[in-house]
Amino acid sequence: MRILVVEDDKDVASFVVKGLREAGHVVEHANNGRDGLFLAATENFDAIVLDRMLPGGVDGLRILETLRAQNNHTPALFLSALAQVDDKVKGLKAGGDDYMTKPFAFAELLARVEALTRRGKSDAPVTKLQVADLEMDLLSRTVRRAGQKIDLQPREFRLLEFLMRHSGQVVTRTMLLEGVWDYHFDPQTNVIDVHVSRLRQKVDKPFPASLIHTVRNAGYMLQLEEP
């Protein structure tokens, strides 16, 4: 993936750029708003990581508003120290696809950036999801594994659906909370782990191969191979 990082803080920028490159992405970096806007408007990227407050007279919101006004729909994730709910709302209104506050864990950023690009691709309505021998029919709302029907509660269904849509990608607990439950806070209790473990009981336990894997310090990943 080709990712543009617009970030003026040297330490944060080098940390993010290094991490994304290690994860196998091609990364361009701009350390001010003007260059960031120029790069974003003239070259093709699969995703943009954008700071809100930038030197150069053009801040992150302006960059994204300008891009969106030019019909450029490159997925963008705000990475900002502005952490109030209103700030997030502003970021999403300006055309942002996701919003993360600093300080952040890199695993979370990576997972979210990779999830962004997937979101951009799946424009056509999907009616069936399949990972290895696990099949999900979104219309009849049924799940089968190796041809065997699995009974799921509605919430378990949505949890599995989210994991399947992001198969092969790391999905963090926060992403699950936001994506499956629409919760925007961090519970102090390991609620997500418990729900994932329940899902495993039904989806993985009766079968020889596990599909839902725990990724240490990050979250979960659904795929056939061990990550």
Next chain:
Amino acid sequence: MSGSGPRLLRPRFFRSAGFRFGLFYAGLFSLSAAALAGFLWWSTAGLLQRQTTDSLGQDGDSLVEIYFQAGLPGVVAAIKDRIAGNVDDDSLYILTDPNMKVLAGNVNAWPPEWPMDQEWGRLQVQRDGLNVDVQVRAFDLPGGLHVMVGRDVSVRQQLGRLMEEALLWAAAIAIVLGTVGALVVRGVFRSTIADVAATARAIGGGDLTRRVHVYGQDDEFDLLAMTINDMLDRIGHLMEGVKQVSNAIAHDLRTPIARARTRLEDAAIHAKDEADLRAAVERAMADLDGVVGVFQALLRISEIEAGARRSHFADVDLSEVLNSLAELYEAVAEERGIAMSADIAENLHLMGDRDMLQQAVANLLDNALKFSPAGGKIGIRAWREAGQAGIEISDNGPGIPEAERARATERFFRGETARSTPGSGLGLALVQAVAQLHGGDVVLGDAMPGLRATLMLPAISEAILPPSSPALLRSEAA
């Protein structure tokens, strides 16, 4: 008042609001005194004047009448009669023929200075060696006869002078009294304002204990003083809160930061291999994440308390929110061997912030789970009651002793029973902030044993609700 004060205490005369009020007061006082004097004048001296004019008019008219009834002799007789009957000797009568020869009257000659075509006027007449002011009316009778009737008005003029003198005195007294009054008004103004100013200055200087003096008169100044004092109490309370919070931040955040620092330093000195280093770094990161979490919670609370979220209020289906949270936490409870029961009334709606309500209830559930022993019980109840929605989360953990309940919703407060458990002491503070944001309140009670936290929030009445629609679950999918 000391002379070293700022402008407020030593006002330039005309710029002083006290002086302007004083001046206004004196002006108003003088004006009312003048109005009173004018009325007195009009009703005494003026009345006499009008009476004289009336009597001269009638006197003259009756002579004309007599002339037409009884001719010249009648008039002469009538004049003589009237002169004779005039006991006070304050009347003047002259009747002359066309050659100005006096036919009857009590003066020797027609006053030569009198213009013949004038009817009403004043004359100075010599009588008994005295100059007397007389108001006269002169008119002609047929046959060239001239008549003049008059009344001595010197008494009236004396009265007028007396009145003038009295009014002058009254004016002087009014000015003196007005000035004194003005000075008093200004003094009251100055002392009150000086007190307020001195208090404000002391507060500005950092002495938050100073208050404006209340005189107990229950007047406007007292009202002002009490309003200011109330405001100062509130500011003091807030300052106290800020002080407490910053102390707590300094203390509570120092600990994890110090711990992280120690781990890192220890690892830098003693780590034998990379695995040691990594472990130390990861634990330090976890400590710092805890610090960040505390900051986020603080930011959240102050954001809620600022009330800015009210503009995002929308209809929230509380029943759906609670059912969803119950479902989320029920799995955790079950795993820990805790029985969770939910009794949630249907179709509870309120105007609010969905995210904040979710977080508040989640905090209460987090707490309940944290403090419940294995084999414990947690109950979620929600009901409608007199226009309010009640939400109750109860557990059978150690609860909060009654003495600590009032303070349990303060930021960073951690009760005796909670000290040994992990946590920031911000959970209930956030619940309280969310409750207040929604115009409600949170009450902590005893579930015997355990804690019973009750949120009472203003609900939307059932009557105006739209027909219930299935809750739309937002899908993350594209």
